[in-house]
Amino acid sequence: MAALRAIIFDVDGTLADTEELHRWAFNKAFAEAGLDWHWSKALYGVLLGVTGGKERIAHFMRDHLHEDPGGLDIPALHKNKTAHYKRAMGRGDLPLRPGIERLIGEARDHNILCTIATTTSPANVIALVEACFEDRIEDIFPVIAAGDMVDHKKPAADVYQLALEQLNLPPAQCIALEDSRNGLLSAKGAGLSCLITKNEYTKGQDFSEAAAVLSDLGSLDAPARCYRGPLLPEGHVNIAYLQNLLVASLK
Ligand code: XBP
Ligand code: MG
Numbered sequence: 651m652a653a654l655r656a657i658i659f660d661v662d663g664t665l666a667d668t669e670e671l672h673r674w675a676f677n678k679a680f681a682e683a684g685l686d687w688h689w690s691k692a693l694y695g696v697l698l699g700v701t702g703g704k705e706r707i708a709h710f711m712r713d714h715l716h717e718d719p720g721g722l723d724i725p726a727l728h729k730n731k732t733a734h735y736k737r738a739m740g741r742g743d744l745p746l747r748p749g750i751e752r753l754i755g756e757a758r759d760h761n762i763l764c765t766i767a768t769t770t771s772p773a774n775v776i777a778l779v780e781a782c783f784e785d786r787i788e789d790i791f792p793v794i795a796a797g798d799m800v801d802h803k804k805p806a807a808d809v810y811q812l813a814l815e816q817l818n819l820p821p822a823q824c825i826a827l828e829d830s831r832n833g834l835l836s837a838k839g840a841g842l843s844c845l846i847t848k849n850e851y852t853k854g855q856d857f858s859e860a861a862a863v864l865s866d867l868g869s870l871d872a873p874a875r876c877y878r879g880p881l882l883p884e885g886h887v888n889i890a891y892l893q894n895l896l897v898a899s900l901k
Contacts, residue, residue, distance in 0.1 A: 658814075660768055661770050680727075682730060698851055698852075703732070739777040744778075750867060762889065770796060775794055779791065807837075825843050
């Protein structure tokens with residue numbers, strides 16, 4: 651039986667519901683740059699179809715404003731956005747999603763590696779882990795595949811392929827946790843089984859290829875809702891559930 655050796659976590663929307671903080675940081679950077687842009691929740695929900703902050707800004711200029719993205723120093727604008735995001739994240743008032751801390755603790759007790767495969771910038775990952783976890787980032791996530799470390803962002807498979815290379819493990823011994831279709835397609839492209847926990851921005855997306863689709867990982871006092879895949883015998887995702895999910899998805 652393929653033994654689960656590693657869990658590869660997406661960050662935004664999976665570890666924590668961070669996209670409202672990203673949206674606030676984007677809008678703050680736009681205002682400071684003297685741009686009369688404001689990304690509403692509705693517009694941001696559409697723009698999230700493009701992963702990567704710099705790519706999202708360029709897409710917005712080209713496809714929504716019909717302007718040449720080359721006319722703006724997007725890296726500088728994005729750098730200021732990231733600075734605002736990091737500072738706000740550092741206030742430590744954004745919680746992890748339900749069950750994340752419990753599952754990571756259980757994985758570590760079972761000597762199962764936890765890693766990161768994300769489109770967001772590495773600085774944002776570090777800021778989130780430092781704000782939301784007690785332990786040092788290298789003790790929780792020994793490897794991190796993030797942002798511009800790869801040439802092609804999600805839904806391309808690059809970032810999950812990099813995570814697998816860093817782990818030196820075959821996809822059959824790992825499972826991906828994601829929140830979006832872009833993330834699901836990226837994980838599947840790398841040959842991984844993928845568990846989806848939906849959120850407000852992604853709840854209407856197509857997760858047909860997922861091994862299971864849940865409301866969240868669940869907790870002892872707030873069971874998760876299962877929309878697709880094996881039911882949760884204990885109302886929450888634990889290592890045994892992930893192991894069974896992996897075996898079932900490899901059949
Ligand atoms: C989500 C993204 C990121 C964030 C913004 O990443 O697509 O672009 O929205 O962060 P994931 P940056 O779900 O893969 O964690 O501005 O740093 O890109
Ligand atoms: Mg995500």
